[in-house]
Amino acid sequence: MSQRLSIKYDSKPSYDILISHTFKELADELSVLATTGKKICVVTDSNVSPLYGDEIELLLQDRCAATARFVFPAGEEQKTLQTVKDLYGFLISENFDRHDMLVALGGGVVGDLTGYVAATYLRGIDFIQVPTTLLSQSDSSIGGKTGVDFDGYKNMVGAFYMPKLVYINVSTLHTLPDRQYFSGFAEVMKHGLIKDGLFYEWLLEKMYEICEKDTDTLEEMIARSCSIKKLIVEKDPLEKGERALLNFGHTIGHAIEKASGFQLHHGECVALGSVAAAYISWKHEWLSMDEYYEIRDMFVPFHLPITIEHINPQEILLLTKSDKKKEGNNLKFILLKKVGKAVIDRNVTDEDIINALNEIHYIEDNN
Numbered sequence: 001m002s003q004r005l006s007i008k009y010d011s012k013p014s015y016d017i018l019i020s021h022t023f024k025e026l027a028d029e030l031s032v033l034a035t036t037g038k039k040i041c042v043v044t045d046s047n048v049s050p051l052y053g054d055e056i057e058l059l060l061q062d063r064c065a066a067t068a069r070f071v072f073p074a075g076e077e078q079k080t081l082q083t084v085k086d087l088y089g090f091l092i093s094e095n096f097d098r099h100d101m102l103v104a105l106g107g108g109v110v111g112d113l114t115g116y117v118a119a120t121y122l123r124g125i126d127f128i129q130v131p132t133t134l135l136s137q138s139d140s141s142i143g144g145k146t147g148v149d150f151d152g153y154k155n156m157v158g159a160f161y162m163p164k165l166v167y168i169n170v171s172t173l174h175t176l177p178d179r180q181y182f183s184g185f186a187e188v189m190k191h192g193l194i195k196d197g198l199f200y201e202w203l204l205e206k207m208y209e210i211c212e213k214d215t216d217t218l219e220e221m222i223a224r225s226c227s228i229k230k231l232i233v234e235k236d237p238l239e240k241g242e243r244a245l246l247n248f249g250h251t252i253g254h255a256i257e258k259a260s261g262f263q264l265h266h267g268e269c270v271a272l273g274s275v276a277a278a279y280i281s282w283k284h285e286w287l288s289m290d291e292y293y294e295i296r297d298m299f300v301p302f303h304l305p306i307t308i309e310h311i312n313p314q315e316i317l318l319l320t321k322s323d324k325k326k327e328g329n330n331l332k333f334i335l336l337k338k339v340g341k342a343v344i345d346r347n348v349t350d351e352d353i354i355n356a357l358n359e360i361h362y363i364e365d366n367n
Helices: 026-032 049-061 081-093 108-123 134-140 170-175 178-195 197-205 207-211 215-235 242-247 250-259 266-283 289-297 313-320 350-360
Strands: 003-009 012-020 039-045 066-072 101-106 126-131 145-150 153-160 165-169 333-338 341-345
Touching: 003 215, 012 215, 026 049, 026 165, 039 049, 039 081, 039 108, 049 066, 049 101, 049 170, 066 081, 081 108, 081 145, 101 108, 108 126, 108 134, 108 145, 108 153, 126 134, 134 170, 134 178, 134 215, 153 250, 165 170, 170 215, 178 197, 178 215, 178 242, 178 266, 178 333, 178 341, 197 207, 197 215, 207 215, 215 242, 242 333, 242 341, 250 266, 250 313, 250 333, 250 350, 266 289, 266 333, 266 350, 313 350
Parallel strands: 012 165, 039 066, 039 101, 101 126, 126 165
Antiparallel strands: 003 012, 145 153, 333 341
16 A cells, blocks of 8 residues: 655645655556656666666656666766766656656655755756666655755755655665665664654664565555655755754764765765764763663664774864865764754864764774
8 A cells, every 4th residue: 555745845846755665656657647748767877777677667667758767876976977967868768857756766865966956957857766776766866855965065065956756666775785675774773863762763663674575564664754754844845944863963974974975875974973972962961871872772673884994084084174064173973962853063062073973983892
């Protein structure tokens, strides 16, 4: 049984999120979007295309004028302006005009890059999100943030541009490698920590079912996670206030991700950044010591790291200074007043960050 959420801005419907177990309803959704006379380009990567590319194109054929497929190599390192340029060239060669449409089929990299191209090709072309990873289904496909990395800095080039539809087929998570699956879970956990303590508790109660990828549990988990993000982005679509709470764990996480040369997955870095932010929250006397240690330890059963070797805390600190969420000389750091209630703090010091990095920095004792 599918579930539907509607995103609204200024009290007006903007787009729907449909959560299903199959792709079967996608064709009907496209009919609602009046795609019959449009050309549709499926943008995907080399991992996802062999799994779902043919199925999606077959579903689209009776709902549009023509289909095309653009496939780029999988990986965060491909989320660049060069790939954007390649996609522009492909769309021009296939005679796509501003009345046509893009379909982002894949994870966060595919969705972010496709959305950015949609926002900028011919000053704007429609697109829909068909996310296939837990990270993209629960977080990145929702809210209209698009963009690419620049010289290794995360999402430095981008735009706010809303999709016409987000279509989530939770069964795609069964083909997702475990490391990617659990990486995506860090964003789900984040939603509970910043906005819904009851959801956080539910995640811990459903630990076994989540780890086993029970389909009904996945559908409920993603629906609840999407509902939290929906409430936040509806209030603040362009991140002028409350939406910044969604960056919990990301300031230090993005810095670790860059320092690792993107060898660590995004969610793994978010988990490390979340532990660091929870540590600072404890030291600011907002969380109790027991609450901090529970948050830290609860990432472990979901196969997410809480410590890291081979980092230079001073280097990570320096990288946080280039974070795009910086205001002047101050970072907008997201901390926890309690589980389920996050706040924006502009007074986190370099010493706070270094202490938090030392907390998550694992140094092997050779004695």
